Amino acid sequence: MAKKALLVGINDYKEINDLSGCVNDVTNIRDVLLKYYGFAVPDIRVLVDKRANKENIIHRLKWLVTGAKKGDILVFHYSGHGTQIRDRKGDDELKDHMDEAICPWGTNWDGGLILDVDLYDIFQEIKTGVTLEVILDSCFSGTGTREVIPIKEMKIRFLTPPIDIECRNEEGLQVKNIGMKEAIKKHNHVLWAGCKESQTSADAQIGNTYNGAFTYFFCKHIRKTQGRIIRSELIKRIKASLKYEKFSQVPQLETPGSAIQQKNVFEA
Numbered sequence: 001m002a003k004k005a006l007l008v009g010i011n012d013y014k015e016i017n018d019l020s021g022c023v024n025d026v027t028n029i030r031d032v033l034l035k036y037y038g039f040a041v042p043d044i045r046v047l048v049d050k051r052a053n054k055e056n057i058i059h060r061l062k063w064l065v066t067g068a069k070k071g072d073i074l075v076f077h078y079s080g081h082g083t084q085i086r087d088r089k090g091d092d093e094l095k096d097h098m099d100e101a102i103c104p105w106g107t108n109w110d111g112g113l114i115l116d117v118d119l120y121d122i123f124q125e126i127k128t129g130v131t132l133e134v135i136l137d138s139c140f141s142g143t144g145t146r147e148v149i150p151i152k153e154m155k156i157r158f159l160t161p162p163i164d165i166e167c168r169n170e171e172g173l174q175v176k177n178i179g180m181k182e183a184i185k186k187h188n189h190v191l192w193a194g195c196k197e198s199q200t201s202a203d204a205q206i207g208n209t210y211n212g213a214f215t216y217f218f219c220k221h222i223r224k225t226q227g228r229i230i231r232s233e234l235i236k237r238i239k240a241s242l243k244y245e246k247f248s249q250v251p252q253l254e255t256p257g258s259a260i261q262q263k264n265v266f267e268a
Contacts, residue, residue, distance in 0.1 A: 005043065008046075008057055009078075020203055024211050057114060062125075068127065082102050083113065134191045190231065191252075193253075195252070213245070217238045
């Protein structure tokens with residue numbers, strides 16, 4: 001059984017507002033994969049800041065899924081800016097006709113985003129029986145936002161499209177029901193999202209460091225249980241921690257069925 005992971009975190013963007021906790025998120029996730037789940041250093045690929053451009057992320061995603069066999073465990077973690085744009089292909093399952101997108105370093109509005117449908121197309125290559133655990137501390141099933149909370153100040157970190165993108169005429173768009181939810185059912189994906197589709201995810205100062213609030217508590221509860229925690233219990237504890245610390249976001253867990261929710265995190 002092979003175990004492979006791709007971890008992406010971007011604090012220092014080329015032309016858009018920077019974030020603070022995303023690189024810490026990457027090192028946090030990497031640490032728990034190595035300590036508790038038997039991942040090896042050569043099988044965890046990391047992209048941060050300038051190296052996390054669109055070309056490199058797509059290339060590494062293809063590395064992640066290529067050659068995966070039944071029983072293999074794959075992990076994709078992304079921490080950074082996200083956004084939404086009008087669906088141009090008619091393949092978004094959401095009623096609002098929007099595509100969620102993650103924002104690589106060097107993001108631009110002319111093909112520079114990585115859309116949820118781009119990820120869907122890559123994940124189509126995964127064979128039945130391969131488990132892909134997707135952890136998104138920004139957008140995907142969520143709205144593609146992060147908010148920064150330094151002590152007493154809060155700033156919204158949603159990447160707003162420019163007016164020409166907002167004003168695109170989408171009349172007559174045909175929506176097909178083939179989004180990530182179908183991909184999850186078909187390919188045994190496990191999807192962790194930092195918030196609901198109508199909420200923000202927080203880039204927050206916790207203690208003396210900045211982190212994605214969702215990723216911070218995800219890793220904290222894994223460490224507290226030495227990695228022996230089922231998915232349904234983990235999401236319950238993360239929700240409780242975020243609520244206790246007065247974060248408004250409500251994280252989401254989507255799996256192909258209730259049975260896999262009763263298995264340990266990063267387990268087929």
